[in-house]
Amino acid sequence: MNNSDLLQDSFKQTKYQVGGHGTRNVQILKDAFDSVEGQSVSDLYGKGEIIEAFQAKMAAYLGKESAVFFPSGTMAQQIALRIWCDKKDVRKVAYHPLSHLEIHEEDGLKELHHIETVLLADKHRVIELDDVLTMKEDIACLLLELPQREIGGQLPSYETLEKISIHCREKGIMLHLDGARLLEILPYYQKTASEICSLFDSVYVSVYKGIGGIAGAILAGDQAFTQESKIWKRRHGGDLISLYPYIISADYYFDQRSEKMGQYYEHAKELATLFNSCYGITTLPQEPVSNMFHVHFHMAKEQMEMILAGIHKETGIGLSSYLRATSDESCFFEVSLGDLYESVPKSELRKVFNLLDQKMKEIKS
Amino acid sequence: MNNSDLLQDSFKQTKYQVGGHGTRNVQILKDAFDSVEGQSVSDLYGKGEIIEAFQAKMAAYLGKESAVFFPSGTMAQQIALRIWCDKKDVRKVAYHPLSHLEIHEEDGLKELHHIETVLLADKHRVIELDDVLTMKEDIACLLLELPQREIGGQLPSYETLEKISIHCREKGIMLHLDGARLLEILPYYQKTASEICSLFDSVYVSVYKGIGGIAGAILAGDQAFTQESKIWKRRHGGDLISLYPYIISADYYFDQRSEKMGQYYEHAKELATLFNSCYGITTLPQEPVSNMFHVHFHMAKEQMEMILAGIHKETGIGLSSYLRATSDESCFFEVSLGDLYESVPKSELRKVFNLLDQKMKEIKS
Known part of the structure; x- marks a missing residue:
């Protein structure tokens, strides 16, 4: 298994993830359709x-x-x-x-x-x-x-x-x-x-x-x-x-989430601060202006994949399933805050970033 | 209400319909997804x-x-x-x-x-x-x-x-x-x-x-x-x-119906024979070569809409929800045989076509 597979694999096994609304699975459709009568015409x-x-x-x-x-x-x-x-x-x-x-x-x-x-x-x-x-x-x-x-x-x-x-x-x-x-x-x-x-x-x-x-x-x-x-x-x-499979689910999740964008935005700023507190890590933008931002690591992709995979295993909290190289010595991933962030235990999250900071410093020194 | 609305309305209220698999409603999706695990990934x-x-x-x-x-x-x-x-x-x-x-x-x-x-x-x-x-x-x-x-x-x-x-x-x-x-x-x-x-x-x-x-x-x-x-x-x-809402349902109904095409074809031939036995009605093709055919009426659309609406009300069996004019004195509709035909009671169906034949003759004479 190469490092990017290792990272992806370790991410899939985490109990919590900081970004997104959760896995894109069939349950998303099932939940939306539970609220709709079978007799509704296409x-x-x-x-x-x-x-x-x-x-x-x-x-x-x-x-x-x-x-x-x-x-x-x-x-x-x-x-x-x-x-x-x-x-x-x-x-x-x-x-x-x-x-x-x-x-x-x-x-x-x-x-x-x-x-x-x-x-x-x-x-x-x-x-x-x-x-x-x-x-x-x-x-x-x-x-x-x-x-x-x-x-x-x-x-x-x-x-x-x-x-x-x-x-x-x-x-x-x-x-x-x-x-x-x-x-x-x-x-x-x-x-x-x-x-x-x-x-x-x-x-x-x-x-x-x-x-x-x-x-x-x-x-x-x-x-x-x-x-x-x-x-x-x-x-x-x-x-x-028929476009109803997309329309009904869009309508259902619009009602659930359109009022939660402020929360996602606040969480994005909070999470970005945590990343920026670590050695060798910066976010773009430094202070998010929406629910999303990029996390840039001043470290080679292969090495960073090992570090993140290690953190996933040790803490059960997923930061990213992938990294993309920006040079031989740097890489990044994108994160968009959604429903999942609020269920991540705050104390555990602090542990993640202490660990991340520590590992970044260890390798750089 | 104009005649085409009358026809559509009367069709909707029939207990049985000769063509199709039934109303295109949300239940079609629900049935297909009942067989799929919520955890299946998009x-x-x-x-x-x-x-x-x-x-x-x-x-x-x-x-x-x-x-x-x-x-x-x-x-x-x-x-x-x-x-x-x-x-x-x-x-x-x-x-x-x-x-x-x-x-x-x-x-x-x-x-x-x-x-x-x-x-x-x-x-x-x-x-x-x-x-x-x-x-x-x-x-x-x-x-x-x-x-x-x-x-x-x-x-x-x-x-x-x-x-x-x-x-x-x-x-x-x-x-x-x-x-x-x-x-x-x-x-x-x-x-x-x-x-x-x-x-x-x-x-x-x-x-x-x-x-x-x-x-x-x-x-x-x-x-x-x-x-x-x-x-x-x-x-x-x-x-x-994500295309899975369409793929999962396609797969589900392919398995249910791919082996039923012979049955639909036989039913199409049977139904076409019934139409062709009526005065002033011909099908195209005369003998179907698939599950579908067109039913042509040698009668003005407006008049034919009244006749079909009357039959729908009298028998509870739906032939078509619409007619399209081909000239001032002729019109047609398309029918594709599917799951519904086999549930139509045969004795009632004969009654429909006796009635249809009789009404066509009455008006033409």
């Missing part, structure tokens, strides 16, 4: 009570005229950008170099929609007002991802968002929100979803990140926009005969 | 036991090297055609004028993949060998839909299929099977799925038609083909973090 190609009610609920929550349930954010966002490009008759959009569209979608936006991209800011920071003001290219749409996941979930200031929004409206640039983790940033901004969304022309929200559903996404905007998005949803093959 | 972006095991099972059943689970047939088939076009460096495919891709997908194939289409045969018959032999255009792929759903589920002879397959292989034309209802035609051809699929380079099968799952599709072919299809699946936004 949605049918985007129509029917189950889908229409949830779409209306999410439209209201996001403060938009209309919302559409999609099987995935990948599909929803490509379609949003395509609609804005068609509307503006400009086949170019701008986003962050580490946007999901740029690095996780096999270039679907380019291959299927032939849309060119302008990359704003750089791989180490979020898009700021100046990046937008100094952009020379003519674009149809600017996509902002809040928080910027691949850099630990960083955020610009709310004032920056407001200024970017005003600028885009003046210039006729459509502004799209990649709000995969929109709910998770509300406590930091101290805004409602609706207030944030009012700065944007279209919004995507994931139902399986902080909300913890099974899969799926919401795309919201004005009526004309969502109507067109349904045509593209069919073209993409996303207008399934 | 598939994750196309990987994991649940998805890999079902894909392997379907690949073996279809006699192909490899199979991939897709959220929809729309997505799977566009991707299959795209792969063959790229391979052949020809952006043109041929299919029937009533192909699903031509009439139900908002032109996704053209809008997303910029693939031109050649329409073979005409709207009243299936594609025959001569249509293929006399085709002048250079195409990458020929798609055959078996059975041809929009014309009542008609089929060419098996000999024709073999000859088309040989011709395509000689000419270097890839042959793709739209086998949405592949299992449903096995009893007529007296062939295994694997035998039929051996004539084709790639195959799509739906898991929610005769099989009766919730949603989803299988795309099968050789390793290189299915590997490439996974890249396109991600581009389309179909590589969901």
